[in-house]
Amino acid sequence: MEAEFWHQRWKENRIGFHQADFNRWLQDVWLARKGEEPVLVPLCGKSGDMLWLNRQGHPIDGFELSELAIGQFFSENDLTETVTEVGPYRCHRHGTLSLYQGDFFAAPALGRRYRLAYDRAALIALPTPMRRQYAELMSCLIEPNGQVLLVTLEYQPEQQKQPPFSVGEMEVRTLFERDFGVEVLGRSAELDHPRVQSGQLSYFDEVAYRLTRRA
Numbered sequence: 001m002e003a004e005f006w007h008q009r010w011k012e013n014r015i016g017f018h019q020a021d022f023n024r025w026l027q028d029v030w031l032a033r034k035g036e037e038p039v040l041v042p043l044c045g046k047s048g049d050m051l052w053l054n055r056q057g058h059p060i061d062g063f064e065l066s067e068l069a070i071g072q073f074f075s076e077n078d079l080t081e082t083v084t085e086v087g088p089y090r091c092h093r094h095g096t097l098s099l100y101q102g103d104f105f106a107a108p109a110l111g112r113r114y115r116l117a118y119d120r121a122a123l124i125a126l127p128t129p130m131r132r133q134y135a136e137l138m139s140c141l142i143e144p145n146g147q148v149l150l151v152t153l154e155y156q157p158e159q160q161k162q163p164p165f166s167v168g169e170m171e172v173r174t175l176f177e178r179d180f181g182v183e184v185l186g187r188s189a190e191l192d193h194p195r196v197q198s199g200q201l202s203y204f205d206e207v208a209y210r211l212t213r214r215a
């Protein structure tokens with residue numbers, strides 16, 4: 001997806017992907033409550049999940065293209081922000097919450113690696129060729145034995161041709177199994193999703209994985 005697509009979505013407030021509540025998988029299966037370990041949050045939007053993680057004690061490094069999204073994150077949560085230039089990014093910071101405004105694919109320029117990452121609606125926001133690049137980038141950014149909590153969506157792909165894309169277990173394994181152990185943590189059917197209710201989608205499942213970077 002081009003950057004302009006996402007800027008337009010934020011400008012028009014077409015952000016159906018944003019969840020008011022904390023993600024259920026995050027709350028149920030986030031086992032790594034090692035407070036001081038920083039968490040990488042790619043394509044973070046204005047997700048409140050970053051607050052949940054930060055309240056567990058984790059410093060957060062979120063990456064987001066949209067300045068609007070980042071501005072809304074801080075204002076809606078009554079947080080003041082300081083802004084500095086860091087490498088190719090504008091870094092918006094409050095305490096140990098850092099949101100890097102710019103293209104996630106430029107992250108190697110920061111020279112950081114992570115032991116923990118949280119991907120909800122990041123992989124599935126990207127079209128097929130970019131998903132391959134994303135998996136390669138995550139391999140570079142995650143340290144050996146580091147873990148990613150990955151939350152994807154599955155529906156009949158021919159029923160919707162725009163983000164969020166349906167990414168099935170076979171594709172997750174193809175993308176990540178070279179460098180990560182892939183474990184399915186669970187699946188939940190979103191029966192009350194508006195597109196299921198309206199009949200546009202026959203089913204809509206949220207699937208959670210734990211990816212463990214091979215040593």
Ligand SMILES: C[S@@+](CC[C@H](N)C(=O)[O-])C[C@H]1O[C@@H](n2cnc3c(N)ncnc32)[C@H](O)[C@@H]1O
Pocket residue numbers: 006007017018019042043044045046047063064065066069102103104105120121122125163164
């Ligand atoms: C489907 S939304 C998910 C947001 C968030 N993870 C959540 O759970 O609400 C995808 C987000 O990724 C951002 N995005 C898309 N491509 C990006 C890129 N290359 N670098 C940084 N952010 C990107 C979009 O602006 C959008 O906010």
